[in-house]
Structure formats: structure tokens, C-alpha cells
Amino acid sequence: RLRFRSDCRGDIAAQHPPAGERDLSGEPHRRRVGAHALESQRRLAPRDLAWILAVVALWGFAFVSIKWALVEVPPFMLAALRFLFAAVPMCLFVRRPAVTRSTLVGYGVAIGVLQFGLLFLGMKLGMPAGLSSLVIQMQVFFTIGLAVMFMGDRLQRHHLAGAAIA
Numbered sequence: 132r133l134r135f136r137s138d139c140r141g142d143i144a145a146q147h148p149p150a151g152e153r154d155l156s157g158e159p160h161r162r163r164v165g166a167h168a169l170e171s172q173r174r175l176a177p178r179d180l181a182w183i184l185a186v187v188a189l190w191g192f193a194f195v196s197i198k199w200a201l202v203e204v205p206p207f208m209l210a211a212l213r214f215l216f217a218a219v220p221m222c223l224f225v226r227r228p229a230v231t232r233s234t235l236v237g238y239g240v241a242i243g244v245l246q247f248g249l250l251f252l253g254m255k256l257g258m259p260a261g262l263s264s265l266v267i268q269m270q271v272f273f274t275i276g277l278a279v280m281f282m283g284d285r286l287q288r289h290h291l292a293g294a295a296i297a
Contacts, residue, residue: 194260197251206251207244214243246270 175183200209228235246267254263271294278284 191264194254194264197263198254198260201251201255206255207248209251210243210248213247214239 197209204212230238250263250267253266254260258266275284275286275290275294279286
């Protein structure tokens with residue numbers, strides 16, 4: 132058997148022939164990459180971190196600005212404007228999904244009117260912005276549950292991990 136030892140940089144120095152050459156068993160040797168090399172590929176660039184923090188700040192502040200907007204605009208009108216300003220530019224860049232028109236309209240009504248319209252109504256009636264952001268995140272659990280019940284999806288560990296992160 133070949134033995135591998137790690138040097139101080141985290142690279143693996145092996146007592147083996149170079150990659151591609153055959154070892155004592157006659158099998159071609161495959162080069163192994165050290166954990167340090169993999170770790171360095173996963174580091175987040177400062178620019179990417181700045182983008183992530185900007186998105187988090189915008190999303191975090193969105194519910195405060197929605198609360199302010201509800202002083203002047205009715206809840207369902209605000210939901211309609213929100214989706215209008217998001218959907219019209221998206222139509223220029225994203226193809227229409229391959230679903231029937233009734234499915235697309237049903238999804239728009241469920242998300243636009245029911246989910247966000249009623250959320251904005253709750254905010255208008257006094258729900259705090261912070262609680263509203265938590266309520267809207269509950270959609271993750273409902274989506275998983277509905278997919279299991281109606282679409283035949285199997286609940287898997289990565290679904291639960293994603294829901295916990297959200």
C-alpha cells in the first residue's frame with residue numbers, strides 16, 4: 132500500500148509515482164488533492180461578500196419600506212405594483228415557463244394576491260415589519276409540505292437543511 136503524508140502547506144506529498152504512471156499494483160496513479168487546496172477554492176472573494184451583504188441589507192430593509200408605503204397605498208395595490216415593477220423588466224430577460232396559461236395565472240394570483248396581498252394587509256392592520264419578514268419565510272415549510280402532499284416529492288435531508296437555513 133502507498134502511504135501519503137501531508138506537508139506544512141496542506142499539499143499531499145505521496146510516496147508514489149507521478150500522476151498517470153503506474154504504481155506497484157499496475158494501476159495508474161491518480162493524483163489526490165489536499166484539503167487545503169480545496170479549501171482555498173471555496174473562499175469567498177471580497178467583492179462577492181460585498182454583493183451578498185448588499186442583498187441582505189436591501190431585503191432586510193424592504194419590509195420597513197413596505198410599511199412606509201402602506202401609509203399611502205392600499206395593500207393589494209402595493210402588491211400589484213410590486214409585481215408589475217418586477218415582472219415587466221423580467222419579461223425582457225426570462226422566457227415564459229413551459230406551463231399552461233391557467234397554471235401561470237393561478238401561480239400569479241396565489242403568490243401576488245394571496246401571499247403578498249394578504250401579508251401587506253396584515254402589515255396595514257398593525258403587524259410589525261420584523262414579524263412580517265418571519266411570516267413570509269414560513270413559505271419555505273409550506274412549499275415543502277405541499278410538494279410532498281400534492282406533487283409526490285419525497286422529503287429529503289437537504290430539503291430540511293435548506294429550510295433551516297432559510
